[in-house]
Amino acid sequence: MRALLDGHDLETRDWLFNLMAKSDLFVSRKVGDKVFASPDFNEPMDEMRDKTLERIFFLLRNGVFKDFLKDNSIENSLKQMAVWEVLGIFDHALSVKLGVHFILWGGSIVSLGTQRHHDKWLRITEELKVFGCFAMTELGHGSNVRGIETVTTYDPSTQEFIIDTPCESAQKYWIGGAAKHATHTIVFSQLLIDGKNEGVHAFICQIRDANGRWCRGIRIADCGHKTGLNGVDNGRIWFDKVRIPRENLLNAVADVTPDGQYVSSIKNPDQRFGVFMAPLSSGRVTIAMHATNQAKVGLATALRYALTRRAFSVSTYEPEMLLLDYPSHQHRLLPLLAKTYAMNFAALDLKKLHLKKNPEDSKVVHVISSGFKAMFSWHSQRTLQECREACGGQGLKTENRIGNLKAEYDVQSTFEGDNNVLMQQVSKALLGDYFAARSKGKLMKGMGLEHLNGPRPVMSKELDSNVLRDSRFQLALLQLRERGLLELLDAEVKKIISTGLSTSEALMSSYKLAENLGKAFTERIMLEIFQRAEEQATGSMKKVLGLLRTLSVLSGVDEEPVFLRYGFLSPEQSQLIHREVPAVCAELRPHTLHLVDSFGIPQPFLGLIAYDWVESNAWDNVSGGSSQSIV
Numbered sequence: 001m002r003a004l005l006d007g008h009d010l011e012t013r014d015w016l017f018n019l020m021a022k023s024d025l026f027v028s029r030k031v032g033d034k035v036f037a038s039p040d041f042n043e044p045m046d047e048m049r050d051k052t053l054e055r056i057f058f059l060l061r062n063g064v065f066k067d068f069l070k071d072n073s074i075e076n077s078l079k080q081m082a083v084w085e086v087l088g089i090f091d092h093a094l095s096v097k098l099g100v101h102f103i104l105w106g107g108s109i110v111s112l113g114t115q116r117h118h119d120k121w122l123r124i125t126e127e128l129k130v131f132g133c134f135a136m137t138e139l140g141h142g143s144n145v146r147g148i149e150t151v152t153t154y155d156p157s158t159q160e161f162i163i164d165t166p167c168e169s170a171q172k173y174w175i176g177g178a179a180k181h182a183t184h185t186i187v188f189s190q191l192l193i194d195g196k197n198e199g200v201h202a203f204i205c206q207i208r209d210a211n212g213r214w215c216r217g218i219r220i221a222d223c224g225h226k227t228g229l230n231g232v233d234n235g236r237i238w239f240d241k242v243r244i245p246r247e248n249l250l251n252a253v254a255d256v257t258p259d260g261q262y263v264s265s266i267k268n269p270d271q272r273f274g275v276f277m278a279p280l281s282s283g284r285v286t287i288a289m290h291a292t293n294q295a296k297v298g299l300a301t302a303l304r305y306a307l308t309r310r311a312f313s314v315s316t317y318e319p320e321m322l323l324l325d326y327p328s329h330q331h332r333l334l335p336l337l338a339k340t341y342a343m344n345f346a347a348l349d350l351k352k353l354h355l356k357k358n359p360e361d362s363k364v365v366h367v368i369s370s371g372f373k374a375m376f377s378w379h380s381q382r383t384l385q386e387c388r389e390a391c392g393g394q395g396l397k398t399e400n401r402i403g404n405l406k407a408e409y410d411v412q413s414t415f416e417g418d419n420n421v422l423m424q425q426v427s428k429a430l431l432g433d434y435f436a437a438r439s440k441g442k443l444m445k446g447m448g449l450e451h452l453n454g455p456r457p458v459m460s461k462e463l464d465s466n467v468l469r470d471s472r473f474q475l476a477l478l479q480l481r482e483r484g485l486l487e488l489l490d491a492e493v494k495k496i497i498s499t500g501l502s503t504s505e506a507l508m509s510s511y512k513l514a515e516n517l518g519k520a521f522t523e524r525i526m527l528e529i530f531q532r533a534e535e536q537a538t539g540s541m542k543k544v545l546g547l548l549r550t551l552s553v554l555s556g557v558d559e560e561p562v563f564l565r566y567g568f569l570s571p572e573q574s575q576l577i578h579r580e581v582p583a584v585c586a587e588l589r590p591h592t593l594h595l596v597d598s599f600g601i602p603q604p605f606l607g608l609i610a611y612d613w614v615e616s617n618a619w620d621n622v623s624g625g626s627s628q629s630i631v
């Protein structure tokens with residue numbers, strides 16, 4: 001089961017887990033013969049930031065980043081992702097700081113740069129001889145990248161670009177790495193050539209010299225203490241007419257000739273903008289799996305605890321009940337476990353889609369990664385909260401990890417694209433495809449939307465347990481919801497436009513239907529991927545995966561009012577589904593330990609209460625306690 005979940009590079013993962021578990025740079029606690037690895041969240045912010053950098057150089061010395069940017073084969077890229085995932089399980093700040101350097105700074109050079117940039121920057125980036133950051137967001141504009149105010153002009157007499165921060169709201173903000181350690185940045189800016197705004201472009205700019213001093217025209221300030229992720233030094237940057245060589249324009253999409261002519265292979269400004277946004281998809285693809293992995297840490301800790309913690313007896317002469325023997329506790333945690341399995345398979349599928357994509361697939365990866373990043377990070381936070389509560393007071397203890405993970409990973413719903421804004425991208429793309437197909441009399445094609453070309457699914461009235469557990473029924477129900485919502489949204493937008501409002505205004509006021517559609521699309525794709533994962537399994541594993549798939553879908557339907565609101569299910573059918581969920585939970589209960597151990601997260605990286613929590617709280621393990629003199 002672990003091989004199916006991780007999908008690749010299990011040996012690399014275990015090697016890296018062991019490397020960290022053997023180093024005092026990562027180990028936070030020792031209990032008997034066990035070590036536990038976690039950052040020290042009690043450290044002052046500055047020390048946390050320096051400790052993150054120290055860990056990065058430890059990993060560099062151990063060859064962890066070798067060929068990360070120079071070898072972009074699918075095999076090597078998957079190995080990298082395995083490394084990122086393991087580092088993210090240890091600490092979000094460590095993975096984010098590396099993510100900014102390798103995925104955003106390095107990834108932008110790979111995808112938006114050309115050979116001259118690759119030759120000059122990739123090797124020194126891998127060797128950490130430069131430390132890159134990614135300056136897209138401004139104080140005044142984060143989601144709306146097209147609205148950023150940094151302005152770059154061109155001086156043909158010196159063949160230089162001049163980058164300027166024209167006002168305070170244009171200061172680059174939240175830039176990971178900028179506050180202390182970064183030496184260079186990718187800066188996103190409007191490009192003005194001969195007074196014409198050619199739109200957002202990306203430039204390489206040095207911000208610190210080898211001694212850490214700001215470069216000419218650069219001002220930097222700290223974003224200050226955050227509610228989490230303080231191991232990353234987020235900073236603010238002002239550019240005071242900073243001059244950079246013409247060659248520093250990342251010119252895969254467009255260029256400026258030495259005499260100042262703007263040239264681009266993409267004439268449509270929207271499409272050009274889309275290409276400049278494409279590096280963000282890599283981060284979203286990564287976040288989809290990282291968010292899922294944090295849910296795993298929470299669930300493995302909380303469910304292992306629920307298999308040893310007892311509370312109340314059913315009758316006087318009975319032992320107290322295990323928490324996980326309570327149907328209510330099963331219902332709180334096992335649907336989340338099932339959804340986490342579903343998200344794992346979906347995130348794994350997206351990684352491979354992303355790595356194998358051709359340029360024309362960029363939009364598809366954008367749409368799917370937007371939906372997955374948003375929904376999986378929301379799921380992760382919801383799961384961590386439920387797991388925290390399921391552990392009672394122990395859930396609030398830092399050494400048990402769950403509480404801190406909520407704070408450290410909260411940012412995932414915002415950075416790399418605000419979740420609500422990204423979900424709009426999903427519904428906007430679907431509506432656009434639907435409208436184009438209908439107006440041209442063409443069939444829907446791509447992203448599994450072909451189901452819209454066939455007849456509307458008909459739900460049988462008799463929904464017994466066998467039907468409810470049949471993946472064909474489940475897929476038909478999710479397709480029915482997706483089709484229904486798309487038709488409703490299309491009709492509503494057209495009705496609003498007929499009153500004279502614009503498409504944007506119509507979409508704005510149809511936001512709820514749009515949100516529902518984005519969720520429906522994402523969950524339908526997830527089910528199709530889960531079905532494919534199930535096909536790879538045999539025997540008892542196939543049976544358990546079937547239970548997980550059913551619980552993931554039926555619990556989602558049970559919690560979603562849209563099915564009743566728009567008549568995709570009758571009240572009677574909805575009640576049958578409502579009753580089936582606890583039954584499936586009870587059937588999954590005996591497999592719980594196997595299912596969480598299949599996450600492949602070694603003991604040092606889970607909360608202490610996942611193991612012998614009496615021993616870890618015993619007097620002999622009270623840190624400094626046994627040395628006290630007992631009067």
Ligand SMILES: CCCCCCCCCCCCC/C=C/C(=O)SCCNC(=O)CCNC(=O)[C@H](O)C(C)(C)COP(=O)(O)OP(=O)(O)OC[C@H]1O[C@@H](n2cnc3c(N)ncnc32)[C@H](O)[C@@H]1OP(=O)(O)O
Pocket residue numbers: 084088095096097098099100102103104134136137142143144145146176270271273274275277278279280281283284286287290362363366414415416417418421425429432
């Ligand atoms: C190494 C260790 C790894 C560890 C892993 C940790 C996590 C990894 C993450 C790394 C670290 C994270 C630190 C945080 C960094 C940041 O936060 S960076 C800044 C992030 N900012 C954003 O994401 C900005 C969000 N906004 C946008 O993306 C865009 O503004 C938009 C909202 C998507 C576009 O809006 P709008 O102006 O309305 O333009 P549209 O008309 O919608 O788009 C024009 C066309 O472009 C297409 N498009 C848009 N984005 C993309 C894309 N990414 N890829 C491909 N195509 C794109 C869009 O679909 C439109 O196409 P058409 O409709 O066909 O014209």
Ligand SMILES: Cc1cc2nc3c(=O)[nH]c(=O)nc-3n(C[C@H](O)[C@H](O)[C@H](O)COP(=O)(O)OP(=O)(O)OC[C@H]3O[C@@H](n4cnc5c(N)ncnc54)[C@H](O)[C@@H]3O)c2cc1C
Pocket residue numbers: 100134135136137139140141142143144173174175176226229234411414415416417418419420421
């Ligand atoms: C810890 C951290 C690290 C970061 N690292 C980096 C980095 O390294 N580099 C970088 O460039 N950026 C970075 N960011 C910035 C991040 O990408 C932005 O915060 C994010 O894009 C959201 O932009 P914003 O904060 O301006 O929020 P806004 O875009 O102002 O959004 C605020 C609210 O308005 C809502 N909203 C916005 N637009 C719409 C709309 N059209 N319809 C409905 N609601 C809307 C959003 O849903 C949100 O709730 C980081 C941020 C944080 C917190």
